[in-house]
Amino acid sequence: MISYKNFLIWGVLSPNEDEAQHLKCKANYYAILDDKLFKRGLTTFLLKCLNSQQTDYIMRALHEWICGLHTRGRSLATKAVRAGYY
Known part of the structure; x- marks a missing residue:
């Protein structure tokens, strides 16, 4: 980066x-x-583009808070891209 x-x-x-x-x-x-x-x-x-600290925060937010469900890799990655992160 x-x-x-x-x-x-x-x-x-x-x-x-x-x-x-x-x-x-x-x-x-x-x-x-x-x-x-x-x-x-x-x-x-x-x-x-995110650094490692931002990545941890975004992944936790998408996985726990926003989604609520424990989604798997592909759907979680799609949600991250839809939110505008790489």
Whole structure:
């Protein structure tokens, strides 16, 4: 997440040529809005990229509070994407 942000904001690449090439290709799928990283979806709106702390909070919220039911992986992931998270 940090490498994509650094590349999109400041144009900083990894000294490793393979990693730099990979980053250039994959960076087209990401956007920066208000200093936050978003992934562009083909059929969805922008999806907000989360760090590990935010991920734990969102997963707990979707699994326990919002859903109420203990849903399985695929339906929980679909609900997270519908809520706008990547």
